[in-house]
Amino acid sequence: MRGPGAVIAALTLVWSGAVAAQDYPTRPITMIVPFAAGGATDSLARFLAERIRMILGQPVIIENVAGASGSLGVTRAVRAPADGYTLSIGTSTTHVLTGGLYKLPFDLMKDLEPIILIGSExxxxxxxxxxxxxxxxxxxxxxxxxxxxxxxxxxxxxxxxxxxxxxxxxxxxxxxxxxxxxxxxxxxxxxxxxxxxxxxxxxxxxxxxxxxxxxxxxxxTGHARLASAPNIPTADEAGLPNFFASLWYGLWAPKGTPKDITAKLNATMSRVLADPLVKQRFGEFGIQITPLQQQSPEALRELQKADSARWWPIIKAANIKVE
Structure with missing residues (x-):
């Protein structure tokens, strides 16, 4: 049986963690983009960073860490402190496919905390x-x-x-x-x-x-035609049934980031994605925003698992090698 001191200490940790999440963020946040500046993911990250700043009241600094199909940037995020001040934005390539292409020094499915599935293209x-x-x-x-x-x-x-x-x-x-x-x-x-x-x-x-x-x-290769190109049929409509593939975008934090903080980031991103101006800009990007019911961290984790189960065997069977 624990003594009063242990109970008080445990309650203090819980209280201090709740206070930290409530006050978060108190300083700038870094968002690691695993590609060079100027690309599609970088442009998306910079646009979202400004919208996040408007809600949370702290700057979101973009750090470009390119190389090895994005795995260098993801590695940097995995090794960052789990305090909510380092975020990892990426795609199905950087956060799924690299697991089949490289021997990574971490586990893509376990060493990052999912925040939200942003959208897909x-x-x-x-x-x-x-x-x-x-x-x-x-x-x-x-x-x-x-x-x-x-x-x-x-x-x-x-x-x-x-x-x-x-x-x-x-x-x-x-x-x-x-x-x-x-x-x-x-x-x-x-x-x-x-x-x-x-x-x-x-x-x-x-x-x-x-x-x-x-x-x-x-x-x-989507489930529906693009609003920006309504005359182009889906593969399904064009005679290749059930042929779907997309590039999707997500946001993660290092493993161990407090749940209250990841919940706050998830809620912030949901607000961002609901903004009509953001919806308009995403349409210009050609990105379909994730439906609200799929904007949970769990949905992002399940998508990672499903895509790894689909693509990793294809990579292995094709004996794809990267330098």
Whole structure:
């Protein structure tokens, strides 16, 4: 049986923790972006950082830590103090796929506290203008008639586009070559120049090219059509049933961060995502905001587990190696 001193000490810890969460934050927060400045995730993080500051009253400083498909930035976040002053923003690539690509010095499923699933963006299957197909069924037929001859640009080995391409091969019985680039920018340049045949990447990457008529869209890999491109069918509608893939964004804190603090951050982010101006900006980003009922930390954790169960075996079976 514990003595009065132990009870008082325990109650003091609980009380002080509650007070700390109530007062949080009392100083600037750092949000680690696992990519270089200027990319889609960095732009999203900087936009959200300002909205968070407006609610919590403290600056949110962006720290870019790029490298190894984002795993260097995630490692930095994992090793940070679990006090709520370091956050990890990332994608399904940085917080799921890297677990199948690298031998990480931590456990992606256990060493970060999920805060919220921010939103997701479907991929777009898009080809060069001269490709002899006008819809997804035509593209699949052309691939089957030309096994191993088509080239697909990807934003790096093991990236979402490559894994979705492998899934497409399995679903359709086709074969094509992957051409890795240092990001989507150079790959899109070669697509427009018709040096490669097609790509499967986040839809927002192709907004300007679609507007200019420089590429040929076939289908998006989402459950619904994009509001920004309502004429492009889903893969499901275009003749490839149940073919879904997306790039999603989430927010985490280091393992051990007090629950009251992660709850406060979750509530703050829910307020941010409910803002009509934020919804408008996300539409411009091409990101679909997570429905309210899926904005819990538990929903983010379950999505991580489900995606790892789906993609890690594909990575292993394809024997994908990264430098």
């Amino acid at each position: 479907p991929l777009l299957i898009v080809g060069k203008k001269s490709l002899p197909a006008d819809d997804l069924k035509g593209l699949i037929a052309w691939l089957k008639a030309n096994p191993g001859k088509a080239s697909v640009g990807i934003a790096g080995v093991g990236a979402t586009g490559q894994l979705t391409g492998i899934a497409l091969q399995k679903e359709t019985g086709t074969a094509f070559e992957f051409v890795p680039y240092r990001g989507n920018g150079p790959a899109m340049q070669d697509l427009v120049a018709e040096q490669i045949d097609f790509m499967i990447e986040p839809a927002s990457n192709f907004t300007a090219l679609l507007a200019a008529g420089s590429v040929k869209p076939f289908a998006i």
